[in-house]
Amino acid sequence: MSNTQMDDTLFKRTGKKTGTMLQYGDPDFVKRVEINEKDKFAHKAISNAQDAQWVKRETARAELGNWEGWRDLGEQIRQQCVRYLPDYLEEFSDNVEKRGGHVFFAQTDVEARDFITDLVKKKQAHKIVKPKSMVTSEIGLDKALLKIPDVKVTETDLAEFILELDHWDEPSHLVFPALHKNRDEVQKLFQKIGYTGDNDPQHEARFSRKVLRERFLEADMSITGCNFAVADQGMVNIVTNEGNADLSMSIAPTQVVVMGMERIVPTLREAETMDNMLVRSAVGSKLTSYCSFVSPKLPDEADGPEDFYVVIVDNGRSNALGTEFEPILQCIRCASCLNVCPIYRNIGGKGYGSIYPGPIGVVLSPLLQGDYDEFHDLPYACSLCSACTATCPVKIPLHELILKHREVEMNDKHMGDLIADTVMKVVGMGTGHSSLFRTALTFDHVAMNTIAKKGVKDSSGKRVPDTAKNLDENGKHEEWMPFVFGGWTKVRDLPEPPAHSKNFRTWFNDRKTKQYKAAGNDVEFNKEQAKILAQNPNTPDFGSYDNSVSARKAAKNGTTEPAPLSDATVPVALGSIEEAGTGNYGKKD
């Protein structure tokens, strides 16, 4: 690992701090998780959303066909844009200006925020409408706008509007920001602005239509995000299902587009490809209801923005350039990585404490900040199952980048605490010396038996038998462990190690010895094998099932006695690659 992965940052080169508005909630990761554990509705909602989106997403991808080929193309387009990012941004800004728009570059969130708030004051805008945009949350724009006297800001996406009414609550998902709110909460929030109906989502949505229609019509400025900026046309591509972005952009005479600098594509054709992949990955549809390509209105057109500003934001994205983290800039914010993540499923969006949750947030948040001060825990909020990598439409190796963060934290930044360092050293010593390891295996059962429990406590506190049986015939497990080990037993059981005489190594040595003695005598070999299988504590529950080659062959041939192993059934070497094509694979000459 190079020492430059997180050392060469915008802050270190220029002194400009980035990513200052990402973090929210309790700064302590464990406390955030504990708070979110109590939100049972959010847990259920996330599980339901993940399950429903799985079906929709995979169906939409299957219907398209050759999804892996599409991923190759998506990856290539995004890599091309990241590789030649300055060139595409230059082309885009030239073309926006040719269309009569204005482009501004902001290296930090503060620069972007200050520019937009100054513009609001200069244009004397009072009524601002905003479609959903993660990058405006990233730069803390809403809070800054609300500090300007006589400025009213309305989030026009239904979910964001709900969050706005709840004191600008933070989003818990990139695509479904109000996933943690139920219909009753929405009803109560809407009652604050005059809703008198029931908790039916249809009725609630119709009410929001009426309220927001007025806000659209009175708006003098829209502030939007950007799904993709089209370099060769100077157009901005925005997709929504509700149509709120289009109404915002059509009606307000001034539009400000805030875009992360990497959200660029070469031409309309690549935008079209990425939209198709984005929507299938994000919501499992073929395309969103509205997919628009916008720029300043022409003189003979009636509506659309007369004044058009694009603010291109770095805010720490450049920290990934030229490092092994560069692939994160391929991201198209589809959130499919959140929708397959087992950690997100359990700790929810707010457990991450960053406006970017889930696997993408784990990788992106420390990069945007350029350090691990606030997000040092996030790379450990991952089981490295790699489901995120497998689902990513643009093939970002997310789990590898998460692991890379851990490497940088430990190897380059030396951020391990004393307890973790000591534990790792002890484990390293124990597993590095065979005598110590064998000694540990000899005494682990005795040492842990004193605190091992049998069965589990039900809701009344009564101990009932386990539903699953450990391989060890004792059937005991550890529910509580001292010190740092308690982190595991706090959330899941740890099977009690078996007695030394019954552990795997003893069993395996015994089997090898007996098989060796019986070698050459098929009858004796099979008898010994049957005895060994009979010792397996699971055998009585599942019947005397022999899955050996000889037994399977016997079953196929209809014979009752297992046929002895012979030369014909014993697999030999797999053979070379050249041999594989000859049909001799696995066969003996």
Added chain:
Amino acid sequence: MTDREVFLDYLAAKSGRPRHQLKDHPMVPVNDLPESTLSGHTQDELLEIARKNAPAVHVDFQTTDKAGLPATLNEFIAAKADGRLMLPTYDENYQAFGLEAWRDTLDPKPSFWVPGAGREANIDTANHSEAAIGFADFLCAESCTITAPTTPGQGRAFHFLPVHYLSIIRKSKIVPRTRQAMDYYEPALKSGELKTSNINFITGTSSTGDIEMVLVVGVHGPLDMTYLVVEDM
């Protein structure tokens, strides 16, 4: 704000790659999936693919021929417009579809998106319209998407403010996917053949799943959507 050249130079320096390399490294796609997917179908087949995909995006999919077009539109108006219909100002299309007489004899008289009438007037008319009938360039069969660039006579908000919406499409303009529509727009914009600030790809009605992921059809845009394909055009 940061000066553009400073900003871009920093990115080049940080990535270790010099600027202005694109000319020698243009985007060459690794495959032709956007073009080849769903290719090779006849117009009849594309029509059926679009019809089959319409329910998923909550579109009332209808067909007619040029002669039957006025009557079909009248049925829509009777059912949806409640006396407040909005039409685009689009003389070439009315002429091509043979709708000039129909337009001029509508009773009650419709409102129009009027070039030169200004932002407020057109938006106000659209906002008070119960139904709109517009023209689309293409119908993309795979996703059941219509495409409509903004013109002086058919503005942006025309598609979003009325409560009910009907789009008239030629059968000959049904294309397999959005890619084929883009294959027209990209060179047309570059050559100046098409002059517009905005292109809308519209797929059915506005919708949301933001409250407990319960699908609600019709949020900010039209509550329902009708596609009317003219089969002999």
